[in-house]
Amino acid sequence: MALVVAKFGGSSVATAERIKNVAARLVRRHNAGDQVVAVVSAMGDNTDYLVDLAHSVNPNPPVREMDMLLSTGEQVSVAVLAMAIEALGVRAISHTGAQVGIHTDDTHTKAKISHISGDQIARDLAQDKVVVVAGFQGIDSRGEITTLGRGGSDTTAVALAAAIHADLCEIYSDVDGVYSADPRVCPKAHRLDSLSYEEMLELSANGAGVLQLRAVEFARNYGVVIHALSSFVEGPGTYIKEAEENMESDKMEGPVISGVAHDLSEAKITLRHVPDTKGVAALLFERMAELNVNVDMIIQDVSHDGMTDISFTAPLDDVERLTPACQQISDQIHAEGVEINTHVAKVSLVGAGMKSYPGVSAKMFRVLADVGVNISMISTSPIRISIVIDADQCQLAVRALHTAFGLDDASDGSDSVKVVR
Amino acid sequence: MALVVAKFGGSSVATAERIKNVAARLVRRHNAGDQVVAVVSAMGDNTDYLVDLAHSVNPNPPVREMDMLLSTGEQVSVAVLAMAIEALGVRAISHTGAQVGIHTDDTHTKAKISHISGDQIARDLAQDKVVVVAGFQGIDSRGEITTLGRGGSDTTAVALAAAIHADLCEIYSDVDGVYSADPRVCPKAHRLDSLSYEEMLELSANGAGVLQLRAVEFARNYGVVIHALSSFVEGPGTYIKEAEENMESDKMEGPVISGVAHDLSEAKITLRHVPDTKGVAALLFERMAELNVNVDMIIQDVSHDGMTDISFTAPLDDVERLTPACQQISDQIHAEGVEINTHVAKVSLVGAGMKSYPGVSAKMFRVLADVGVNISMISTSPIRISIVIDADQCQLAVRALHTAFGLDDASDGSDSVKVVR
Numbered sequence: 001m002a003l004v005v006a007k008f009g010g011s012s013v014a015t016a017e018r019i020k021n022v023a024a025r026l027v028r029r030h031n032a033g034d035q036v037v038a039v040v041s042a043m044g045d046n047t048d049y050l051v052d053l054a055h056s057v058n059p060n061p062p063v064r065e066m067d068m069l070l071s072t073g074e075q076v077s078v079a080v081l082a083m084a085i086e087a088l089g090v091r092a093i094s095h096t097g098a099q100v101g102i103h104t105d106d107t108h109t110k111a112k113i114s115h116i117s118g119d120q121i122a123r124d125l126a127q128d129k130v131v132v133v134a135g136f137q138g139i140d141s142r143g144e145i146t147t148l149g150r151g152g153s154d155t156t157a158v159a160l161a162a163a164i165h166a167d168l169c170e171i172y173s174d175v176d177g178v179y180s181a182d183p184r185v186c187p188k189a190h191r192l193d194s195l196s197y198e199e200m201l202e203l204s205a206n207g208a209g210v211l212q213l214r215a216v217e218f219a220r221n222y223g224v225v226i227h228a229l230s231s232f233v234e235g236p237g238t239y240i241k242e243a244e245e246n247m248e249s250d251k252m253e254g255p256v257i258s259g260v261a262h263d264l265s266e267a268k269i270t271l272r273h274v275p276d277t278k279g280v281a282a283l284l285f286e287r288m289a290e291l292n293v294n295v296d297m298i299i300q301d302v303s304h305d306g307m308t309d310i311s312f313t314a315p316l317d318d319v320e321r322l323t324p325a326c327q328q329i330s331d332q333i334h335a336e337g338v339e340i341n342t343h344v345a346k347v348s349l350v351g352a353g354m355k356s357y358p359g360v361s362a363k364m365f366r367v368l369a370d371v372g373v374n375i376s377m378i379s380t381s382p383i384r385i386s387i388v389i390d391a392d393q394c395q396l397a398v399r400a401l402h403t404a405f406g407l408d409d410a411s412d413g414s415d416s417v418k419v420v421r
Numbered sequence: 422m423a424l425v426v427a428k429f430g431g432s433s434v435a436t437a438e439r440i441k442n443v444a445a446r447l448v449r450r451h452n453a454g455d456q457v458v459a460v461v462s463a464m465g466d467n468t469d470y471l472v473d474l475a476h477s478v479n480p481n482p483p484v485r486e487m488d489m490l491l492s493t494g495e496q497v498s499v500a501v502l503a504m505a506i507e508a509l510g511v512r513a514i515s516h517t518g519a520q521v522g523i524h525t526d527d528t529h530t531k532a533k534i535s536h537i538s539g540d541q542i543a544r545d546l547a548q549d550k551v552v553v554v555a556g557f558q559g560i561d562s563r564g565e566i567t568t569l570g571r572g573g574s575d576t577t578a579v580a581l582a583a584a585i586h587a588d589l590c591e592i593y594s595d596v597d598g599v600y601s602a603d604p605r606v607c608p609k610a611h612r613l614d615s616l617s618y619e620e621m622l623e624l625s626a627n628g629a630g631v632l633q634l635r636a637v638e639f640a641r642n643y644g645v646v647i648h649a650l651s652s653f654v655e656g657p658g659t660y661i662k663e664a665e666e667n668m669e670s671d672k673m674e675g676p677v678i679s680g681v682a683h684d685l686s687e688a689k690i691t692l693r694h695v696p697d698t699k700g701v702a703a704l705l706f707e708r709m710a711e712l713n714v715n716v717d718m719i720i721q722d723v724s725h726d727g728m729t730d731i732s733f734t735a736p737l738d739d740v741e742r743l744t745p746a747c748q749q750i751s752d753q754i755h756a757e758g759v760e761i762n763t764h765v766a767k768v769s770l771v772g773a774g775m776k777s778y779p780g781v782s783a784k785m786f787r788v789l790a791d792v793g794v795n796i797s798m799i800s801t802s803p804i805r806i807s808i809v810i811d812a813d814q815c816q817l818a819v820r821a822l823h824t825a826f827g828l829d830d831a832s833d834g835s836d837s838v839k840v841v842r
Contacts, residue, residue: 065514
């Protein structure tokens with residue numbers, strides 16, 4: 001008997017029929033003797049509908065009211081899922097974030113979980129019920145409804161799993177696990193059996209959309225084992241867990257590289273010919289922080305004659321906000337000007353094994369040079385190498401690296417699982 | 422400065438555009454110096470959508486989950502209305518039934534309000550906010566979400582008005598007041614300026630759909646003055662208040678008859694040739710009560726040779742449920758059989774003035790006889806006379822009575838307000 005938290009995203013509960021499928025899956029699990037807590041997102045595009053509704057009456061709706069509004073989406077899906085489970089003869093009970101004791105800070109629309117009281121869930125499980133919890137939402141100390149923002153439902157699931165000491169946190173989505181690359185870009189990509197938290201963090205942070213970065217961080221901090229699965233096809237999925245456990249269960253020497261991630265959602269911003277005086281970088285990135293711009297890679301060239309270039313990447317969504325500020329700083333420090341390139345790709349090689357294999361970056365650059373890809377920025381972590389290249393060369397680079405680092409699927413592809421989007 | 426509770430039904434907030442209109446109305450009120458608490462139903466047919474969704478996964482959904490589900494409808498409308506008010510530059514705050522302290526018993530889907538704590542509303546009003554409260558819902562002593570069932574939003578509004586000692590409870594709907602008859606049946610019907618609680622109770626209980634019986638009862642018990650208005654057209658509406666107040670403000674001698682109501686939603690059930698022994702009626706109506714059948718009029722004929730007929734009316738919706746029970750009792754007491762007529766109308770003459778005017782019933786029967794309407798049941802209260810007739814004669818009867826009792830609109834009709842449905 002295991003205690004399992006199972007999280008289902010919006011596409012998994014988009015219709016009454018899909019909700020019934022999720023119910024059937026949970027009931028099989030319950031009848032096999034497991035204790036089951038389901039965490040559910042809002043149905044399909046219901047959240048988009050509600051956001052549109054809000055903007056149609058107020059272009060800048062108050063965040064408190066936004067949370068009142070958006071939290072209804074998950075309340076609908078948990079109630080309907082509980083009904084569907086009961087229809088199959090198993091007792092079920094749904095809870096809002098407030099009812100189940102998911103306490104957050106008071107930052108409406110992007111609240112952080114402060115603590116979870118698992119008492120209610122324990123009582124429900126003791127009564128042999130399947131517990132269905134609204135993801136994405138909580139309650140603050142004043143009793144106000146909050147939402148957790150992007151990736152909130154994954155985070156709810158992982159945090160709940162930590163709070164009730166679940167054996168496993170299953171995350172069901174429309175893909176059947178974590179892949180060595182995005183199969184839409186790299187047809188030879190294969191599903192990974194398991195990954196360390198650190199590898200998953202690097203993949204999530206660098207464009208792999210399967211799991212939200214925030215949820216993976218939470219899982220690492222509390223040692224929650226995540227199992228990423230498809231809600232549409234049966235399959236072994238991907239485990240995300242401590243690297244040590246990987247080493248025990250899998251072969252002693254893991255592969256050098258686990259995957260190739262890519263990200264087309266960033267822009268590259270360059271301040272050219274900056275006088276290399278103290279505090280210029282501080283000035284620039286303090287201003288970006290004030291503007292809440294999520295700066296990713298930062299490169300400062302070696303100084304020539306007291307002049308340097310400063311480049312960084314930031315989300316495309318932030319470009320409009322950061323451009324005038326960069327221009328102003330450029331004028332202020334007498335730089336030559338600001339260059340913005342919105343047509344770039346970030347390609348990352350991720351693998352816990354690369355720590356003990358020197359020469360990975362050298363090989364990466366050689367492979368790319370051989371296929372004619374020009375690298376414009378480089379950044380590294382102990383288990384990742386990221387480069388920025390022209391967006392048009394993204395697919396070429398991902399495929400070349402995937403092959404060169406031995407990640408190509410060995411099978412003939414006949415039993416490969418179709419990715420449902 | 423007045424403290425006003427204003428309730429808007431589902432059709433008044435069916436679209437973003439209509440919500441903006443409601444917001445504008447509330448803001449005008451607020452800017453004129455009034456303190457405003459709005460009570461809102463779910464948007465248009467949202468509740469129907471949710472009910473259908475529930476039934477598509479479970480033909481018999483658990484009532485607790487039904488309340489979890491349905492309560493989201495009002496939560497959406499209050500959040501969006503609060504946003505729309507804020508867009509007009511006035512501070513607003515929305516509340517669920519739970520947040521605003523509407524405490525109920527634990528009868529899911531038809532809970533009764535036990536008490537309301539007005540503290541939250543008082544705090545919000547003190548901060549110069551328009552307060553927007555979800556109608557139809559509350560919270561029980563275990564923290565579970567409950568809904569109030571039919572007429573719940575009207576009842577929320579009146580109960581809130583009582584709890585915070587509001588000067589007035591405005592009920593906005595798609596009609597501009599209470600009419601002397603249903604204008605769709607009787608084109609000469611006119612809007613009433615005011616009515617006593619008792620008259621409104623009789624009208625609501627006998628087919629007039631403007632206000633829910635339950636809300637009017639609540640208003641009478643707590644002395645809340647109701648003002649029924651249209652949310653689509655400006656107009657003086659109808660006041661419902663203590664009869665004494667009516668007498669003071671209107672002419673000393675009120676009209677004998679206030680209105681003619683009709684109801685096509687009932688069936689007439691007759692047990693024929695029943696042995697007139699003790700306890701037969703008790704047996705029958707105890708059984709109906711067990712089946713939760715809402716019995717309305719009851720007639721037992723004078724006994725002939727120890728035999729009698731027992732007739733009663735009950736909602737058409739209950740006929741399927743009550744028929745086998747009636748048949749069984751008929752067999753048990755050796756009656757001749759059960760006759761069910763689903764094609765009947767109940768027509769009621771209502772007026773506080775009839776108490777002091779003898780001969781109203783005689784005149785009523787004469788008028789109907791003259792136009793050829795056959796009466797099959799009669800029941801009376803001090804301020805009402807109801808008859809059951811063939812459904813085909815309903816319109817004829819209503820029009821004839823409306824004219825005979827001097828209720829026809831004296832105007833040429835050019836300024837009569839169109840009823841929006």
